[in-house]
Amino acid sequence: xxxxxxxxxxxxxxxxxxxxxxxxxxxxxxxxxxxxxxxxxxxxxxxxxxxxxxxxxxxxxxxxxxxxxxxxxxxxxxxxxxxxxxxxxxxxxxxxxxxxxxxxxxxxxxxxxxxxxxxxxxxxxxxxxxxxxxxxxxxxxxxxxxxxxxxxxxxxxxxxxxxxxxxxxxxxxxxxxxxxxxxxxxxxxxxxxxxxxxxxxxxxxxxxxxxxxxxxxxxxxxxxxxxxxxxxxxxxxxxxxxxxxxxxxxxxxxxxxxxxxxxxxxxxxxxxxxxxxxxxxxxxxxxxxxxxxxxxxxxxxxxxxxxxxxxxxx
Numbered sequence: 001x002x003x004x005x006x007x008x009x010x011x012x013x014x015x016x017x018x019x020x021x022x023x024x025x026x027x028x029x030x031x032x033x034x035x036x037x038x039x040x041x042x043x044x045x046x047x048x049x050x051x052x053x054x055x056x057x058x059x060x061x062x063x064x065x066x067x068x069x070x071x072x073x074x075x076x077x078x079x080x081x082x083x084x085x086x087x088x089x090x091x092x093x094x095x096x097x098x099x100x101x102x103x104x105x106x107x108x109x110x111x112x113x114x115x116x117x118x119x120x121x122x123x124x125x126x127x128x129x130x131x132x133x134x135x136x137x138x139x140x141x142x143x144x145x146x147x148x149x150x151x152x153x154x155x156x157x158x159x160x161x162x163x164x165x166x167x168x169x170x171x172x173x174x175x176x177x178x179x180x181x182x183x184x185x186x187x188x189x190x191x192x193x194x195x196x197x198x199x200x201x202x203x204x205x206x207x208x209x210x211x212x213x214x215x216x217x218x219x220x221x222x223x224x225x226x227x228x229x230x231x232x233x234x235x236x237x238x239x240x241x242x243x244x245x246x247x248x249x250x251x252x253x254x255x256x257x258x259x260x261x262x263x264x265x266x267x268x269x270x271x272x273x274x275x276x277x278x279x280x281x282x283x284x285x286x287x288x289x290x291x292x293x294x295x296x297x298x299x300x301x302x303x304x305x306x307x308x309x310x311x312x313x314x
Contacts, residue, residue, distance in 0.1 A: 028194030028227045035228040036102050039221040041080070044102070049125055055102035056095045060087030064159070065132050068094045069123065071141025071167070071294075072178055073203070073235060075101030075225050077218050078140060082296045085304035093130065097143075098122055105230030112241040119146055133157060136311070140164040140294060141178075141268065145245055148276075151257075152249035160314060162258040162307060165265050165293050168245045169272045177267045179239035194227035207293040209264040250279040256314040257283040260303060262291030284310060 030038075036055075043057040057076045066086060068079040076094035083092040096103040097119060110118055123146055127135070136159050139147030144166025151161045167174055200223040204214050226232060257280045261273040270287060277285040286306055288295050296303050 026193070026196075028196060028223075029229055029232075030194075030224055030227050032102070032104065032228050032230075035224045038224045039075075039077075039102060041076075047129060049098075049122065049129065050106070052098060052104040052106050054096065054098065054104070054126070056093055057083070058091070058093050059083060060090050060092045062090050063134070065091045065093055065135040067127070067132060067135045067137050068092065069137070069139040069143030069146055070094070070097065070100065071139075071143045072238065073100070073226060074140070074143070075222065077101070077221055077225075078294060079138070079296060080218070081300040082304055085300055086307070090136075093132075095123075095126060099231055099234040101225050102228075105228070105234055110237075112237065113243050115238055115241050116146075116243045120149060123150055127157075134159055136160045136162065138162040138164065138296075138307075139166060140296060142167050144168070148250055148253060149245065151255060152252045154252070154254055158255050160256045160258065160311065161253060162260065162310075163276060164260050164295055164303075165262060165268050166259075166272075166276065167268060168247050168250070169275050170269070171244050174268050175239070179235075194232060195223065197223050200226060206266050208298055209262060209290045209292040210298065213298050247275075247279070250276065251281065253280055255282070256310075258307065258310045259283055259285040260288070260295050260306070261285070262288050262293060262295050262298065264291060265293045267293045284313075 041057055043059040044055060045058050046053050046055055048054070055076070057080075060083070068076075068083070070076065070078045076096050079092075079094045083094060086092055099105045106118075134157055137147045137151065139145070139162070141164070144163040145168055147161060148163060148166060148168065151158060197220070201214075201216075201219050204219050204222070205211050208214055257276075259273050259276045259280070261270050263270045273285055273287060277283050288299055288302070291298050
């Protein structure tokens with residue numbers, strides 16, 4: 001009997017100690033101003049769209065733009081290194097989607113099935129607001145979904161489409177892999193005080209095959225941007241969205257397309273690269289060995305070389 005009491009007490013201790021640590025842990029939430037002060041770059045710029053302030057970076061030279069769109073939970077920082085590789089010959093614009101990065105969190109009550117349409121409208125408007133005459137579009141993960149969906153509209157100003165481990169197929173499993181750690185009945189309570197740094201770092205590790213290539217300064221900046229006031233509640237709402245991509249639209253894309261993928265992606269399986277290649281009328285596929293979910297961060301120099309070669313070919 002005494003042994004059972006000891007075992008029960010030990011089990012209760014194992015359950016309640018983590019709960020108490022969650023309740024009384026440090027509040028990681030920061031103001032948007034603090035996030036800007038910590039994470040803004042020399043190339044940062046802002047504009048107003050739909051009553052919110054949008055942040056983006058604008059660097060490089062030339063009349064032709066490469067327009068880069070990050071994924072869920074990401075920011076302009078996801079393209080910072082490859083932007084340096086390509087800016088000598090191109091103007092590089094890395095946008096922060098509303099609520100993400102250093103962009104303001106919208107104060108609107110969108111339904112779950114309206115969130116994706118909201119981002120589509122945002123990108124269309126931004127291309128007009130930034131007066132992009134001719135541009136290449138590059139999207140990673142959720143940013144890839146946004147990019148290929150827009151490319152299906154046959155914009156004559158769009159010169160090429162590059163998909164990096166793009167979302168699109170098998171979204172039930174992909175969403176589970178991308179957001180499973182933050183959903184559940186207690187998600188809102190657990191993350192009320194934001195995301196702990198260790199969890200932010202572990203998310204970076206999920207996106208890389210080789211953890212030694214992770215830049216801790218970018219991890220720290222992503223930690224502050226994820227914890228920007230309002231960002232994580234918005235992400236929780238997005239995680240609950242039931243909208244699925246219309247992958248039939250991919251066959252309508254008529255610009256040259258480059259499909260880039262890491263063979264050790266834990267979020268979007270590498271087999272999905274074949275699905276995109278099969279549907280895209282004018283496409284080239286490259287698979288990177290020992291690479292995770294963000295090739296542009298893990299192998300930025302090689303991605304830049306392959307992208308330049310692709311553009312020369314077209």
